[in-house]
Amino acid sequence: MTLAPRSPKGYEGVVTRAVLFALLVLADCRSSEDSSVRVAAAANVARAFEALSAQEKLDTRYSFGASGLLARQLEQGAPFDVFVSADRSFADQVVKAGVCDGATQRVWAVGRLSLVTPPGRPALASLNELVDARFRRIALANPETAPYGRAAMQALTKSALLDAVRPRLVPGENALQTLQFVDSGNTEAGFVPRSLLAADRPALLVDAALHEPLEMHAVVCAPEARRARAQAFLDALSSARAQALLATFGYEAPRAAGGPAR
Numbered sequence: 001m002t003l004a005p006r007s008p009k010g011y012e013g014v015v016t017r018a019v020l021f022a023l024l025v026l027a028d029c030r031s032s033e034d035s036s037v038r039v040a041a042a043a044n045v046a047r048a049f050e051a052l053s054a055q056e057k058l059d060t061r062y063s064f065g066a067s068g069l070l071a072r073q074l075e076q077g078a079p080f081d082v083f084v085s086a087d088r089s090f091a092d093q094v095v096k097a098g099v100c101d102g103a104t105q106r107v108w109a110v111g112r113l114s115l116v117t118p119p120g121r122p123a124l125a126s127l128n129e130l131v132d133a134r135f136r137r138i139a140l141a142n143p144e145t146a147p148y149g150r151a152a153m154q155a156l157t158k159s160a161l162l163d164a165v166r167p168r169l170v171p172g173e174n175a176l177q178t179l180q181f182v183d184s185g186n187t188e189a190g191f192v193p194r195s196l197l198a199a200d201r202p203a204l205l206v207d208a209a210l211h212e213p214l215e216m217h218a219v220v221c222a223p224e225a226r227r228a229r230a231q232a233f234l235d236a237l238s239s240a241r242a243q244a245l246l247a248t249f250g251y252e253a254p255r256a257a258g259g260p261a262r
Helices: 011-033 043-056 065-077 088-096 127-131 145-159 162-168 175-183 224-237 240-247
Strands: 037-042 060-065 083-085 106-111 113-116 138-141 169-172 190-193 214-220
Touching: 011 037, 037 065, 037 214, 043 060, 043 175, 043 240, 060 175, 060 240, 065 083, 065 088, 065 106, 083 224, 088 214, 106 190, 106 224, 113 145, 127 145, 127 162, 138 175, 145 162, 145 175, 145 190, 145 214, 162 169, 169 175, 175 190, 214 224
Parallel strands: 037 060, 037 083, 138 169, 138 190
Antiparallel strands: 083 214, 106 214, 113 190
């Protein structure tokens, strides 16, 4: 194998920066021509948004993940048109960073946290059952980047269970991975969004008073050339038809104090 000669000192960095700049320009040009609305969305909406796009015939491309990680990608220049966060803090973060338009930020639904066991096993009757030795591993999304994981920690704390179960907590990168931990049998229980579960799946709905409200926020981050399409997605999300569909996935309508987050 013949090795390429080394670049002169400093030249390699200049070439790398030039290539990266060219790629960014190319990506920006292509993104302006792409008619799909690129949505960075919290993992808890995966099932609901796929159904929503089919119902409303929306031309969308979704990237699902932990709200905090998606916010970081936006701050680093990821070309998303809309950001959907599982709570207000990460939506506020991208607005403060200047990569999304705070005037468009709104609450479109409130999510619910559930505690689920592997398929075929009965649901828990209360959080207190988690102290039982049979629950050797308990999954939850990473509390640092996923609001549903943070809500799970709050619920365990308010229920005076955190110290007892802390050594058995298994963090997933996001809500989807957390559910995979449970469904695969790698954990005996897990805190996951109700929206990711089939309607007939046995699960314990966690008392919403045990954690901060899981207010779902959406905000436009698109450049001017793509802004109308992004705004149309937000409007569709808040429509009566969409809200009716979202309710079948366990989402609740925004509280009276909700609405646009100005």
